[in-house]
Amino acid sequence: MILGMTAVGGLFSEQLIRDMAKHCEKPIIFPLSNPTTKAECSAKQAFEWTDGRCIFASGSPFDPVEMEDGRTFYPTQCNNMFVFPGIGLGVTLCGAKTVSDRMLYVAAEALANYVTEDELAEGKVFPNLTTIRDVSKKVAIAVIEEAVETGQASKLTEKDLADLDSFVTRKMYDPVYVPLIEKRTISI
Helix, strand or coil: EEECCCCCCCCCCCCHHHHHHHHHCCCEEEECCCCCCHHCCCHHHHHHHCEEEEEEECCCCCCCCCCCCCCECEEEEHHHHHHHHHHHHHCCCCCCCCCCCCHHEEEEEEHHHCCCHHHHCCCCCCCHCCCCCCHHHHHHHHHHHHHHHCCCCCCCCCCHHHHHHHCCCCCCCCCCCCCCCCCCCCCC
């Protein structure tokens, strides 16, 4: 695995990545620096230099990569937006006083389990952004279950625990806004 957090654009050389690919079936390449010009390598470079075998996520967005053999890979942006809302929701709903290392682990596991085989085949590390609300719910449920198991869930009733999925769904904020139409006449 190679993580880039240097903001030195192009730091991951072709030789480095090809050497990784020689010794690893699925090299993990995460150039996390922003903006794109500061990324340690591009998605195109990572996929081309590993013959499409790498696991790639970046700190900046990259366009899909079309390989000469016709395969297309869709790089995903590595971002905390997939776990932080669910962690916060789960901890808040269950009344946990601390966020344990194990809660972070089960949150990451819930996210990883959400990625489909098709998404993995396309080179994606994270699920489609359109699923983020459901991902957040799954993460929250995993965090709550961990809190229950470790005795940290101080705010849940038996009814809440009987159907965590429905309970969490009811408690999620739904950002739907009523359009405002202002009617006034201005005269000069």
